[in-house]
Amino acid sequence: MDKQEFLKKYIVERRGTDSMKWDGLEGKFGEGAKDLLAMWVADMEFRTCDAVVEALAERSRHGVFGYSIVPEEYYQVFSRWMERRYGFPVKKEWLRFSTGCVTAISWMIHAFTNPGDACLIQTPVYYPFHNVVTNSDRRLVKAELRYEDGYFTMDMEAVEKAIVENQVKMFLLCSPHNPAGRVWTEEELDQVLAVCQKHHVLVVSDEIHQDIVFGGRRFVPAAVVSGGKYRDIVLTLNSATKTFNLATLLHSHIIITNEKLRERYDRFASALNRTEVSIMGMAATMAAYQKGEEWLGNVLEVIWDNYSDLKETLEKGLPGARVCCLEGTYLPMVDLRACVEPERTQELVQERCRLGVDYGEWFGDRYQGFIRLNLATDPAYVKEAVQRLIDGEKEMYRI
Ligand SMILES: Cc1ncc(COP(=O)(O)O)c(C=O)c1O
Known part of the structure; x- marks a missing residue:
């Protein structure tokens, strides 16, 4: 299907459907925020693929939602997806289920x-x-990523220092990384996992964004890095929910290879x-992995074109703005620190431009002056957001 056909068929109006992104704007951004152009929370403006809708409709037509088992076919379908795409065939006995990856992180911490x-x-x-760490009465230890010129890298020394100084027991790895937009290379993963192994740190690898990768990058699950060298310290979390826009079907995977x-x-x-x-959740996931790949290809094309458009038009129209790298996820950061005083970012973005975005400081103390934009959306919204930022900045400084 070409891109225009895809957009026509799959972009749907979400206002008035209890969507957090649109109908929850006031709850997140305060009274009077109903009119913001929503570019925040990480779900998509696209209807999921037809196969998922049909699988759910078929279940609904049957009309019984009693207790269920996981059929053999489910394990096969999931394992095939993981093997074919990432060289990680997942054995049935390794797999457990949760209602979401964040819930699963909490379970890993408690377990x-x-x-x-x-x-x-x-x-x-x-x-x-x-x-999830602080609410579980655990000590939160932070190692900063390195940031330079729109690109994030891991600081291995900072990781090791943080582990040693704080006697860290568990590392929550985000791979691909939200919001750094990085798809970690196998070499980077090897290095960080080696540090964890050396100091007996268990690794929870949140790989929910595994399927959303661009520019020929290769996503490598932590459990298969360097021939599976680290898999005995890795607890892998993933799901089809980010990839196929299924978040509130509440179904995700926990993969534990070590007995x-x-x-x-x-x-x-x-x-x-x-x-x-x-x-x-199970019906949707199975249908998505069996028949959703073409739809996913279209979605990736839309996201990538949105990213290219954002980068080109914003950096040209708003000198100093830096659209950070996007190797994976649909959630790039934009560094606005050269355009606006960091403490006035919200005044520009929300009050003047009427945009609902995620702010950098929500992700890390040093990131005031950054915003994160959701690009799994209508290209017209991306264009509109860019124009509002360009115009808003001019007005604010009366250029
Ligand atoms: C890295 C990461 N983990 C987990 C989630 C949420 O997952 P879930 O809805 O399964 O809890 C998100 C959503 O944006 C995410 O970016």
Whole structure:
């Protein structure tokens, strides 16, 4: 399907459908924020693929939503997706389920660490990574990513120092990284995992963005880095929810290859939760992995074109603005510090330009003056947002 056809068919109006992104604007950005152009929370403006809609409709027509089991076929379909795309065939016995990746991070923290233990994150990072640690009475330890000229890299020395000084027990790796937009290379992953292994740190690898990768980059799951050298310290989390826009179907994967860790997790889980899965989440995920790849190809094209358009028009129209790299995810940061005093970013972006975005300081203390934009959206919204930023900055400084 060509891009125009795709947009015509799959862009839908979400206002008035209880969407957090649009109908929750006031809750997030305050009274009077209803009219903001929503470029925040990480879901898409696109209807999911037809196969998912049909699978859910078929389940609905059957009309029974009782307790369910996971069919053999599910494991095969998921494993094939992981093997074919990432060289990571997932055995049935390794797989557990959760209602979401953030919930699963919380379960990993509770299953494998004790109150007061230190958990490491690399900032700036998706803000629930911060909250899930502090709300679990664990110590939050931060290692800053290096930022230079719109590009983020890992600071291995900072990671090791943070681990040693704080006796870190668990590292929450975000791969691909939100909001740094990086798809970590195998070499980078090898280095950071080696540091963790050396200091007996367990790694929770949140790979929810695994399928959203651009420019020929290769996503490498932490569990298969360097021939699987680190898999005994890695707990992998992923789902089809970011890729296929299924967030509130509440179905995600926990992959634990190490038998002892699995036993420990199962003991924890048996006291915590029942193990039935969301029947709708499972049906949707299976259909997506079986028949959704063409739709995904169209989505990636739209996101990439939106990114190229954003980068070209914003950097030209608003000198000093830096659109950061986007190797993966649909959530690039934009560095506005050369255009506006960092503490006035919200005044420019929200009050003048009427945009609803995620602010850099939500992800890391040093990132005031950055905004994160969601590009899984209508290209017309991206153009509109860019124009508003260009005009808003001119008005603000009366150029
Ligand atoms: C890195 C990362 N993990 C987890 C989530 C949310 O996952 P879930 O809805 O499955 O909790 C997001 C959403 O943006 C994310 O970016």
